[in-house]
Amino acid sequence: MQTYSLKCYKCNVTQNDNSISRIFCEKGCNELLICEDISPMKQDPLQSMRDDEESFSLGEGSTPLIPLNKIGKRLGLEKLFAKLEFMSPTGSFKDRGSSLVINIARKERVAEFVEDSSGNAGASLSAYAGATDIKAHIFVPDSAGKGKLDQISIFGAKLHKIEGPRENSTIAAKDFSKKNNIPYLSHNLSPYFSEGMKSFAYEIYSEFGEVDHIIFPTGNGSLLLGTWRGFIDISENSNLSLPKLHAAQSSIIEPIVAEFSQKKWNFDPSSKTIASGISVSNPPRLIEIVDAIKNSNGSATSSSDNEALIWHEILAKEEGIYSEKTCAFSFATLEKLVKSGIIKKNEKIIIPITGSGLKETT
Amino acid sequence: MQTYSLKCYKCNVTQNDNSISRIFCEKGCNELLICEDISPMKQDPLQSMRDDEESFSLGEGSTPLIPLNKIGKRLGLEKLFAKLEFMSPTGSFKDRGSSLVINIARKERVAEFVEDSSGNAGASLSAYAGATDIKAHIFVPDSAGKGKLDQISIFGAKLHKIEGPRENSTIAAKDFSKKNNIPYLSHNLSPYFSEGMKSFAYEIYSEFGEVDHIIFPTGNGSLLLGTWRGFIDISENSNLSLPKLHAAQSSIIEPIVAEFSQKKWNFDPSSKTIASGISVSNPPRLIEIVDAIKNSNGSATSSSDNEALIWHEILAKEEGIYSEKTCAFSFATLEKLVKSGIIKKNEKIIIPITGSGLKETT
Structure with missing residues (x-):
């Protein structure tokens, strides 16, 4: 398996203690930590676990990447793809993070x-x-x-x-x-949880090479952050052009969009959205997420529940993909980015389908 | 893609018409047809489709094969594995068959x-x-x-x-x-539907080589039949020892167990079982299923709903796998086959986890 160290996102100091239970900076600045892969050869963390006989797996990762021909045609795009994260052991992309967190916890005899x-x-x-x-x-x-x-x-x-x-x-x-x-071991805070998400970047790179845009439904941002750090790692050993990362949110709960565009937004606890997977009013890694988006030359966009519901239906009826409704916000964002010219006809775009619609049947 | 011809299971006559809508023997004996791969090089039908740019895929097949260490230990088995068929685009193994049926229908402009x-x-x-x-x-x-x-x-x-x-x-x-x-295009009758299931055998062979036993929860038997024909195809070009195939049924609906062991069984339409995926009182390919089991030196066993429910819980709590209840009948069968000495300690056993528990949440 890989070797990791933990570093404070604010003061940049490497921690003495890199155990699974460490979440906040031990130097007293009370900031969240990020994970650094310090192994001699950086690698897909899930592949690294597969190579280690002592590790435990439920079959996570290595999800299919399929073309979305009809939605592509509808929006005038030539290279639109979905990565089917719902084809995971428990039906969501979270299994990438859980797998790493639990394997480390197990080695530490938690x-x-x-x-x-x-x-x-x-x-x-x-x-x-x-x-x-x-x-x-x-x-x-x-x-x-x-x-x-x-x-x-x-x-x-x-x-x-x-x-x-x-x-x-x-x-x-x-x-x-x-x-x-x-x-x-909060999945929202644990540096190892989003480290597991790096595998998403490694899989895309090994199958596809470069990609121009990735659009994430974003709540706590673990997949977006892990993907960004994964591509940064990969780019150290290649001439890779980094992808632009885009966050999609519901206009009812849009702290990332607000922070990205410096607009005012106040959380109304009485408001409801169908975007249950990203209903996070105060994401703990907010600054880190906005930094990643900006460093990638990406964007953050919110859409109404009605806009998303239309795309949820199109995705099922035209592409045969039954996703949780949260994912549909990425397609509403895609439509806007195409209309505004930020995403162009012949660019390569990937949208992760983060969770299964079977979790939300009525 | 592969080339197929259709043959009557009873009179063995190759049909003139091998279109997707042909199900019964055109020679008048009114029997069901089976599919024969007559391509120069026999191959995993799903892999063959992946190699064909014109084919359509939702990312089916290539499911993970993981060790079941705790259940293995509990039953004194050294090499027990699960193939996670629920990690499929729509949450069940049926996607293997649907993929082939719909690709052929599409080529025929149905x-x-x-x-x-x-x-x-x-x-x-x-x-x-x-x-x-x-x-x-x-x-x-x-x-x-x-x-x-x-x-x-x-x-x-x-x-x-x-x-x-x-x-x-x-x-x-x-x-x-x-x-x-x-x-x-009934999935129960279509010869192409169970042809798609052959891919299950090819994947096991490419990852594992030989395997001693496979235990299927069996209703219409498409996975069992496709797997058998897949291993027969593979054995034509190798020295492979064929696996023993075992059918697991609910004691409430057990036509295959009854036919296999020549015991009397009458269907009681008022009876209910948790084995919803295999509640088939009159499987159309009954004789073909029993022939495959016998030719493989396998067996057919039924278990009560209570026996299965215990295994459903063990599978979730100890192995982290949330299956549809139907799959649990395979584990109740496994326990019996171990006790009776039919399955031995150091033999290699695979159990397909055919469908997701998320389809049955309360």
């Missing part, structure tokens, strides 16, 4: 951990934890969909249902972690 | 077709049909789960809900096909 989630990540971490005999405590809002709650319980995790808005689950998870001295 | 299904196959064919602009008429019992009905509609198929037991949907589909002169 016996149990705490996490808070509103769905996909909780189910994903529960699956890997159960299969490797690590006890997972998953804190979720009691209003979460029964399907998601079922999936978390099925894998044997201890489900802690918390009243009130999503933030209450985070508060309760942190409290529980502190009181019981159990590591808090 | 504009619309009729199919009857109680779930996975209907959703799968609908996805491929919609994406290739073929109109699908899917006949289903009106009692089918809302999740499955939703999935079929989402892909744009015309959903025909039929009152009464499952058989009524078949009758209505055949009627509609005849009256409207629209081909009836």
Whole structure:
């Protein structure tokens, strides 16, 4: 497996402790950490695990990349592709991050951990934890969909249902972690979780070489950030032109769009959106996400739920892909970027289909 | 792509017409047909399609093969593996068959077709049909789960809900096909559908070489039959020892177990089983299935719903795999085959996890 060190995103200081439970800078600046691959040969982290006989896998990664011919034609694009992240062990891209986090936790002999989630990540971490005999405590809002709650319980995790808005689950998870001295391995904060996402970049590069644009439905931004760092790693050993990364959000919850374009936006807790996978009003890695977008010469765009719903239907009916509704915001963004001339006819574009529609059947 | 001819399973006569809509022997014996690969070099049918630029794919096949260490240990087995068929575009192994059927239909410029299904196959064919602009008429019992009905509609198929037991949907589909002169491409009857399943054998062989046992949850038997014919094809060009194929059924609906062991069994239409994916009281290819099992020196075993439910939970909690309940009957069968000495400690065993548990959330 690869060797990693952790570095503060703010003060840039390499940490002494690179264990799985370290999340904030130990130098006191209280900032989040990022993961650096310091192995002699940088590599796809999931491939590196596959090469290691001691590692555990549920078959994550290596998702198909397929052309979207009809949507391409509709928008006048020649090279539009979808990477089918929902074809993952628990039905979402989160399995890339969970796989790395749980493998490292297992090597460090972590016996149990705490996490808070509103769905996909909780189910994903529960699956890997159960299969490797690590006890997972998953804190979720009691209003979460029964399907998601079922999936978390099925894998044997201890489900802690918390009243009130999503933030209450985070508060309760942190409290529980502190009181019981159990590591808090929040997928939103863990540097290793988004490190696992690097594999998305390595797979695209090995299959495709260069790509011009990638459009992510973005909430906490782990896939966008991991992909960016993956391409940076790859570019160190190649003449690769880096892709432009675009964030797609719902106009109801758009902190990244607001920060990117320096416009005012206030969160209205009473508002609802179909973009459940990216309903994050205060993403902890906000600055890091906006930096990655800007460094890539990308963009951030929000769309209405109605605009997304149209694309959700087109994706199913015309391309045979049943995604979670969250993914449809990427297509609404794509349409806008094509209209504004930012994305051009003969450029190569990839959209990750991050989660399965089967998680949201009525 | 490969070249195929069709042959009657009873009179062994090669048909003049090998079009996608041919299902029964044209020589008048009214028997079902099987598909023969008559291309110069026999090959994995899905790989052959991937090599053909004109073919359409949703990313089906090439599913992961992972070790089941804990269940292996529990049963004293050293080499137990699962092939994760639920990591398919529509969440079930049926995508292998749908892909071949729809690609051939597309080459023959079929504009619309009729199919009857109680779930996975209907959703799968609908996805491929919609994406290739073929109109699908899917006949289903009106009692089918809302999740499955939703999935079929989402892909744009015309959903025909039929009152009464499952058989009524078949009758209505055949009627509609005849009256409207629209081909009836039943996945249960189509020789090309189980031909697509051959890819399961080719993938196992290329990754693993020989395998001793494969245990299938068996209803209409398309995966079991396709796998058998795939291994027969492979063995023509190698010294491969053929695997033993075992059918797993629910003791509530066990026509294959009854035919295999020549015991009496009568279908009770009022009885219910959790094995929804294999609730087939009168499989059209019954004799072919039992022949394949016997020729492979395999077996057929039924288990109670309670036995299966225990394994469904073990599979999720200990191995991190959330399957449809139908798959759990394979593990109940495995336990019996180990106890009876038919499967031995150091033999290599594969169990396909045929469908996603996400299709059955409560």
